[in-house]
Amino acid sequence: MNDSASIRRVGSSEAETRISALASVLLDCVEDGASVGFMAPLERAKAEAFWRRVAAGVAAGDRVLLVAEDRASGEILGTVQVLLGLPENQPHRADVAKMLVRRSARRRGLGAGLMRAAAQAARGAGRTLLVLDTVTGSDAERLYQSLGWVRVGVVPGYALMPDGAPCDTTFFYLPLPAG
Template identity: 35%
Template sequence: MKTKVLIDLTPHMDDLVALLKDCVASGASVGFLPPVESQTAHKYWQEVATTLTAKPSTRLLIAAFEGEQLVGCVQLSLASKSNAKHRAEVEKLMVHTQHRGNGISKALLSHLEEEALVAGRRLLILDTRVGDIASELYKRMNYTEAGYIPDFALSATGELDGTTFFYKMLS
């Protein structure tokens, strides 16, 4: 397995669409409700692709590959306000269900943290649904739980789920 920063998503669009659909279908809270239509997923990734090539770029996408197949990704959203250029947000950490349990999430986060430092970002923030397994990963990766907000996002069951906020100071 290898990770790398992607700028051109075009060659990976089919894998990215499949990844988003798979993660949402398996219950991931990443801004979509199941089922995600292929057209909706494709449009989302096209919008992300536009932000990756914007000048100045405010987003990085790090992808994980098994051979030539993209099996996971995470995004780093760089704060652009003049008083916030020291921080970034970790967004949409996703690993295909067939490839979970192999350290891919940890590798993606480690690579993301390296890229954040290169970009001059010392503070990372993120949120995840209360009770998600991702919370344990973030704790193992030395992210600090900062609190939660109830009724933050609609779930596939129609319930409103809370979200837990985490942060990490990089050095």
């Protein structure tokens, strides 16, 4: 990652005040065809409602929200979440969700930086295992493999792309050393 951006944790009150900026990142990624749980066209109101739920989850301690920002402008360039609010028989693990990087900010190391920060946040929360899923054959899949994530397997037709086409999904895990 270059020095023009920084990654940091965002609290619930700041997330609330930056709903519009967070929604813009999500809208950009869905417009680009990212399969991140939303269908195209994604309305801004729906994207903003999603981020309000995220902010509530941060306030409840159920998730960590990390953002990558341009140091000069403060513009949010990317984001990732660490989901901590899992069933009581899984206190050792967390899910990584919604790793998003604006099209204009890709290929600068932000995705890798966000993923490293997510692992650090999970370790800080006492987690020793992370899991995630991504579109099979995507740039994200290659990124996760390069960062040492272990590929579990592929579920054919697991999700839909924003245009409605089915896509295969690859599942990964990453063991985290304690401490």
